[in-house]
Amino acid sequence: RWMCSSSSDEEVLKNLGQMVKKDKVVVFMKGTPAQPMCGFSNAVVQILRMHGVDQYTAYNVLDNQELRQGVKTFSNWPTIPQVFFNGEFVGGCDILLQMHQSGDLVEELDKLGIRS
Amino acid sequence: MAITKDHIREKLIAELGAIHVDVEDTSPNRCATSFKVLVVSPQFEGKPLLQRHRMVNTCLATELKEIHAFEQKTLTPEQWEKQKQQ
Numbered sequence: 001r002w003m004c005s006s007s008s009d010e011e012v013l014k015n016l017g018q019m020v021k022k023d024k025v026v027v028f029m030k031g032t033p034a035q036p037m038c039g040f041s042n043a044v045v046q047i048l049r050m051h052g053v054d055q056y057t058a059y060n061v062l063d064n065q066e067l068r069q070g071v072k073t074f075s076n077w078p079t080i081p082q083v084f085f086n087g088e089f090v091g092g093c094d095i096l097l098q099m100h101q102s103g104d105l106v107e108e109l110d111k112l113g114i115r116s
Numbered sequence: 117m118a119i120t121k122d123h124i125r126e127k128l129i130a131e132l133g134a135i136h137v138d139v140e141d142t143s144p145n146r147c148a149t150s151f152k153v154l155v156v157s158p159q160f161e162g163k164p165l166l167q168r169h170r171m172v173n174t175c176l177a178t179e180l181k182e183i184h185a186f187e188q189k190t191l192t193p194e195q196w197e198k199q200k201q202q
Contacts, residue, residue: 040185078173078180091166094188098165 012070020074021087024112025056028071029081033058040093041081047100051109051116085112119179124151131175132157135193148184155188156196165190 020026025048031037033045033056048056061068061080068080075082075089083090085108090096099105106116121139128134136156143150153172160168168190173180180186191199 076170078177079186089166091169095165095169098189 009070012066013074016070016074019059020084023057024086024114025053026084027056027058027081028061029058030060030062032060037062043093044081044083044096047096047105051105053109053114119149119182124153124176124179128153128155128172128175132171133159136196142185146185149182150185151183152187153189154191156191156193158193160190160192
């Protein structure tokens, strides 16, 4: 299992490359969609829910310190939550919120075949 | 050294050519050092949101290591003018 504590940083990064492609929408957050442990992670969950995105892969970084650090390095982004569409880094909570407000999110989800 | 609102504002003006910066210290609402910033800079012109936010993150990379929560909004001068009229 990749979560094993002996895995090197390199391995974590390699695994992340596969993890973000696992689903059309992948979120790294604090807590789970059912129980977010931070307001920013909760905001991402609520925005996705508002757009009818309920089937997505979420990873709880609080469960795994290596993942918490690794995802920051992987995407060169300093904070959690982090959202990926089709394996591409989209941004954090602020960006998702602004995309929601501008209407860009509907468009991006449409490209993924998800109807808001 | 504690990070101050003025320090963040001055750095964004100096390094990103920001013409307007609002910094709100949101630490009292949270459990640790937190800030919310609005950055208006002509350097954001023609750049997608992600790239703009990356510019801010890069500018404040040292500070972000000590900041627990960071919210940002990035606007071009034109977008800012529009927003002010609303």
